[in-house]
Amino acid sequence: MSVKIKDLAKQLNLSVATISKALKDSYEISPETKQKVLELAKKLNYTPNPYASSLRKRSSKTIAVVLPEVADSFFSIAINGIESVAYDKGYHVLIYLTHESFEREEAILKEFQSGRVDGILISVSGETINSDHIKEVIAAGMPLVFFDRVCEDVETAKIITDDFESSYNATCHLIKAGCKKITYLSTSSALSINNKRMEGYIQALADNELKKTSENIVSCTSDSIGNYKIIYDLLKKKNRPDGLIASVEKLTTPVYLVCDHLDLSIPGDVKVISFTNLQAALILTPTLTTVTQPAFEMGKTAATVLFKSLEKRNYHLNKEITVIPSVLTIRDSAT
Amino acid sequence: MSVKIKDLAKQLNLSVATISKALKDSYEISPETKQKVLELAKKLNYTPNPYASSLRKRSSKTIAVVLPEVADSFFSIAINGIESVAYDKGYHVLIYLTHESFEREEAILKEFQSGRVDGILISVSGETINSDHIKEVIAAGMPLVFFDRVCEDVETAKIITDDFESSYNATCHLIKAGCKKITYLSTSSALSINNKRMEGYIQALADNELKKTSENIVSCTSDSIGNYKIIYDLLKKKNRPDGLIASVEKLTTPVYLVCDHLDLSIPGDVKVISFTNLQAALILTPTLTTVTQPAFEMGKTAATVLFKSLEKRNYHLNKEITVIPSVLTIRDSAT
DNA sequence: ACATTTTTCGAAAACGGTTTCGTAAAAAAA
DNA sequence: TTTTTTTACGAAACCGTTTTCGAAAAATGT
Structure with a gap:
């Protein structure tokens, strides 16, 4: 099927460890072998298996965006803002729609306990009175930031408008x-x-x-x-x-x-x-x-705040509320 | 951190193999142990690690949707259609925006060689003259269906309007x-x-x-x-x-x-x-x-067609073109 | 009673990377 | 020259599941 590290290793008479390190430009590898590896990788069109590396590294480089619906033009535009910064950061974005249903929102959030995503951007459904499902996923250590539709009783970063x-x-x-x-x-x-x-x-x-x-x-x-x-x-x-x-x-x-x-x-x-x-x-x-509402801006800064917490180990999403004024x-x- | 199969195995004095099979309701496992496993799993709030299972099963249960932008209301609505069937089928949807840029579209498509997704739904960018990047990913065995904006010289399923x-x-x-x-x-x-x-x-x-x-x-x-x-x-x-x-x-x-x-x-x-x-x-x-245009319908049937090919091993996405009339x-x- | 089949489970090998740790050779320091 | 350090690499464990295969135990047949 697709070419793996093992294939590169075999062709170059190197170990998989060396290939892996060479590909990430590790200081342990000599410039010459690095170049050989990079060349062959490009030639064979090697693309790393994201699931293997996510499994080992325990991080998925993907975030979830959960929205009520994409009908409203606000959310359409916000998605553009979110995607633009995610792409720059090399992150992937999974999209989930609650269709304004509380049960669905609960089910979706619960799935995130699995570690499928590294962080969550959410605008809650119109039925969401109880926020236990959100507190739960936060308590499990998942960074989560609200944008636009927030839960006031949940302490985490929020991007709202005035x-x-x-x-x-x-x-x-x-x-x-x-x-x-x-x-x-x-x-x-x-x-x-x-x-x-x-x-x-x-x-x-x-x-x-x-x-x-x-x-x-x-x-x-x-x-x-x-x-x-x-x-x-x-x-x-x-x-x-x-x-x-x-x-x-x-x-x-x-x-x-x-x-x-x-x-x-x-x-x-x-x-x-x-x-x-x-x-x-x-x-x-x-x-x-x-x-x-500054939809694009809100999406963009929501994503930015989330990524900041993903990149800094000890950066905590506190109750910081970012207000971006409407016009x-x-x-x-x-x- | 989160609870894994090994934890369940330890608590029940069973092997991980047995737990895994019990969770998928395998015939090899007795009804009694199945129940015990299910109960403990629910009690401990076990959620399987998707990356581990995707790695092993070589299938990710996720599809990619690549769009020019979500500004247009057509795409907003289409996303709803896509997501609705994806959710029903238990699939996850990754969203990628090309912002009408050919280079970006190429880069995104290339990433899919990695096996991150099982299939692709795409509406090409306005700059896409050459379709080699698309043919390439199809040639690599990836199911791909076009909707709305298609490449006429690529032979795969297409959902368009009249x-x-x-x-x-x-x-x-x-x-x-x-x-x-x-x-x-x-x-x-x-x-x-x-x-x-x-x-x-x-x-x-x-x-x-x-x-x-x-x-x-x-x-x-x-x-x-x-x-x-x-x-x-x-x-x-x-x-x-x-x-x-x-x-x-x-x-x-x-x-x-x-x-x-x-x-x-x-x-x-x-x-x-x-x-x-x-x-x-x-x-x-x-x-x-x-x-x-029947945006919701188009998104929905595009996803449906894609899933059909994902579920049937030998079902091929031929040049079948589905035309859904505009009004x-x-x-x-x-x- | 013994042979045979069925049930039910476990050991271990994958999946494809990453990371730790050890080590031989080369370079630097003594 | 000898000792120490640095450089460059490999073996192997690991991430958490799935799946194959083997094997004991139980059920069935003769």
Whole structure:
């Protein structure tokens, strides 16, 4: 089959030990033999068996990225950031999708006890209330860093964006633009990001002396048809809101659709701000005011932090939280 | 560190061989010992070392997915399809991005000679003219299936969409809607999908007795600012086209932007059809007529075909080409 | 009762590298 | 010249499983 160290050894009348050391440029090997080995290796197209070396070295040079889904453009972009630094570091990246299922997330995390990966990058599912499965894998000595969707009760590195502030600012912007009744369209209530954003929204209402009733916060699901209906019902009420904060990207489409179907003008009747990374925000009518997360940057620094802990033996992933600010881009939908 | 077979063996006074067999439910082991082993394994939270077993079994239970990028929503969705079947089959998926670079694609493919993966799913980069690196890995016995962006001169399974027909139909639709001067906005000329789409477009012109000049086909790049400029110049000309086919998703935004900036009405002045999977097509103004590829399905069947060849020893990935039709959704931008 | 088959298990050799440790020869120091 | 050090390499153990093969014990047949 493929050529192995033993084959090289035989052809050069050297031992496998010597070949192995020569290939890693060990000081124990003379320059001449090193060159001979390298030459033959290239000639025979030798590629080391990663499983053999991972087994012996007890390190796999691969990390796991576990995500809810790649539907959201945030995660798509984040993957690019992660992969770019992984490739530079010579690491391989395994991808796992939880599909927002807690059981699946548990099963995936448990598999990591096997040593398949050296470290984990994770953005938790919307169902993840309990974090025992994560604590467990960390306790087993596995470096893990959260990005975007974190578990607040787990002490490890986290790369997040300023959810509270950006939501606060977005809400303030709506208020300054004249909104009196702003509704927050929420997603999974288990999600850290959702709660932070919600708190920012609430704080902004409070700071501007706007009353907040329970009706001000509307829970959406992951079912797109259901979301359409929820938003439709919301905007059909006589005392409908005059401002909307769509806390996740997937809520943008139903909001615009419903406004169109109900003949509501954006921003005339309702002003809209959405958390999204969609480039299409530029070409919507009206153009969409967005809070865009630094997806690429977040993926990149999450990976960077993880690799730092992988490379330094005694470097510990403490509770260091890296906050990379989102940017609020004001466009026509909220003016 | 983690618990190994040897530990189980010691505790139960059995040999490692027996444990190993018991764990895989071998007929050689009595039901009683099997149960004892299973119980202890669960109790001690035993997870087999994948590298040891991959080394011994010479199979890794992992596949590689190599993509140009995850920016395009097509690939995002395709990944979901791939992962869903991989997970069901108990396979792991490694992801590699070429960033549209041929050298990087070569380097990645070469790495696969090592046996790190059992099979490969690939959508080639826009720079890939030569396919030797792919033929090489196939010749080494590695199952490989193309999806979406294929190399036509490589004989293996391919999962594609009906690029020619869908482009033909899209073009005919523009013609029936009254367009006389339709421009095809092309992407990498090395790409199979681009060429098929271009041919479909050309054929449609021919069948409808529309003349095709070289100006009818405009090459775009991967630089978004550059693309804006190209399209801007195109639509500013006095004899500008009255119909546009955007052959890839990323061209949608600049087209809409330019029309807005030049005060051109869609579909009044220019009618537009775009190849895209963006859900936002629904909420653009005007709503966008799209050719949407069955991204999830394509990823899913690509993976399914690959797994079939992995599971059946003598099943060969021949030149079987699976075509999954795109769907042309007519909306306001082209009526 | 003995011969034969079946059941159930263990010893040991893989898989393909890495790493420790020992050692002969060459070079340097004495 | 002798002693010490350095250089350059090899033997063998090891990583944790899987798998082949042999063999005792139990079951079955005659």
